[in-house]
C-alpha cells in the first residue's frame with residue numbers, strides 16, 4: 340500500500356515535470372518562431388523620439404526604410420532579429436535634422452564660388468579672389484560672403500580696387516546676405532547695368548553721384564542671373580557635394596526657399612536616379628512658369644520631393660539696409676529700406692496661391708514688411724486656420740503685430756544663428772527700442788505654440804547644431820555675450836530640438852511622415868556622440884555626428 344502510494348506520487352511528479360518541460364520547449368519555440376526580422380536594430384543608447392510626450396528609449400528597430408519600433412534594449416532585441424545590429428554604447432539618437440529655411444541648390448552652386456565669408460578687409464577679399472582664380476581660371480569670377488560690417492571701414496565698398504586687380508574679366512561678388520552684389524566695371528558692362536538702365540535708383544549705392552559698383556535686390560539678382568550657368572554635369576557634382584556636406588552635419592531634409600522650374604526638374608530627376616538622397620521641400624519662386632507648371636496644377640509629392648508652397652519677398656536684408664522699416668534706420672535717417680515687390684503683386688501672388696491650395700512663405704525682415712504681409716495674409720485667411728502660411732525670418736516685429744501671428748495662425752520661420760551673427764551691429768541700425776522686439780523667437784513661438792528653425796544657408800553655416808546652440812544660448816561660438824543676447828528670447832532645449840525636427844516638418848505638412856522617430860515614419864535619424872539635451876551649453880557646438888541615416892540607409896559616413 341505504502342509502496343503503491345509512493346509509485347503513484349512519483350509518477351505524478353514525473354508527469355508534471357514532463358509537462359513543464361514541454362511547456363518551456365513550446366514557449367521557447369514560439370519565441371524563436373515569432374522573432375521578427377528588422378533591417379537594422381540600434382540598441383544600448385538613448386533614442387529621443389521627439390514624439391508628443393518627448394519620450395526616449397534605449398533601442399530602435401528599422402525596416403523597409405521606416406521606424407518599426409522603439410523600446411528597451413531587452414524588448415527590442417528579444418522581438419527582432421537582424422543582420423545589422425548597432426551597439427550604440429550609450430550614444431544618442433535623434434530624428435534627422437530638418438533645415439526649415441535654406442538655399443540648398445544655390446549652396447551647391449556656390450561651392451564653386453570664391454568663399455568670402457569672414458574676410459576681414461578688402462585686401463583679404465582680393466587675396467582670396469586671386470587664389471580662387473588660380474583654381475578656376477576661366478570665365479566669370481564669382482564670390483560669396485563679403486560683409487563690410489566686419490571691416491574697419493563699415494561703409495559699402497566700391498569697385499576701384501577690384502577693377503585694378505581684375506580689369507579684363509567680369510567679377511560678381513555677393514554680399515553675405517545675398518541681397519547685395521559688388522560688380523567690377525567689366526561685369527557692369529557685360530550685364531548692362533549702368534546709370535541709364537537702373538530701374539530703381541535706390542537699388543544702387545552711390546558715391547558722390549557715381550555708381551560704386553554695389554547693387555541691391557532686383558538689380559543684384561539681375562547681375563547674378565547674368566552669370567553663365569554651369570552645365571547639368573557640374574550642377575550634379577555640386578549638388579552631390581552639397582548633400583554630402585549636409586549629411587555630415589546630420590541634415591536629412593531641407594526646405595529650399597525659392598526655386599525655379601529648371602532647378603526643381605534637376606533635383607527631381609537626380610532624386611529619381613538615386614543620385615540625390617536629400618529630401619527637399621521646394622518652395623516655388625513666383626515666376627509665371629512656376630504658377631503655370633505647379634501652382635495651377637496642384638501640389639506634388641514623391642518620396643523625397645515635396646512642392647506645396649510659394650516663396651515671396653516683401654523686403655531685403657538688415658545688413659544692406661534693405662529691410663523695410665516703419666520708421667527710418669537709426670543710423671541713416673533718410674532710409675526706411677526697400678519694398679521688394681509692389682503690394683498689388685504680392686496680393687495677387689497670395690490670392691493665386693490661396694485659390695490653388697498652396698502655402699505662402701514670405702521673406703520679411705523689417706517690421707513694416709512683417710506688418711504688410713500679415714495684413715495681406717489676414718484678408719485671405721480671415722481667422723485661425725491650418726494652412727500654415729509662414730513669415731520667413733520675422734526678424735523685426737512691431738509689438739502690436741505679435742498677436743496677429745496667432746490671430747491668423749501664421750507661422751514664424753526663423754534662423755537662430757541670425758540673432759548671434761547680427762547682435763553686435765543690429766542695434767546701430769534699429770536703436771534700443773526696436774531691438775527689443777527683434778530676433779524675438781520665444782515671443783514668436785508663444786503665438787501659435789510652435790516655430791520653424793533653420794539657417795538660411797549659405798548665409799549661415801549649414802550645421803543644425805549651431806542653430807540649436809544659438810537658439811538655447813543666444814551666444815556666438817566664442818561664448819559671447821556671457822549672459823546671452825536678449826536671453827528672454829532663448830528657447831528651451833526641447834523647443835529648439837522640435838524646431839529643427841518635428842516643427843520644421845510640420846511647417847512643410849510632413850509631420851505624419853517624418854520629424855519624429857515613431858512607428859511608420861521615415862527612418863531618418865542621426866547618431867551623436869553626446870547628448871545635446873543634457874551636455875553643458877559650451878559643448879553643444881562641438882558635438883560630433885557619428886552616423887546619419889535617410890530612409891534607413893546609412894548616408895554618413897559613406898563607406
Ligand SMILES: [Zn+2]
Nearest residue numbers: 440441596795
Ligand atoms: Zn533665404
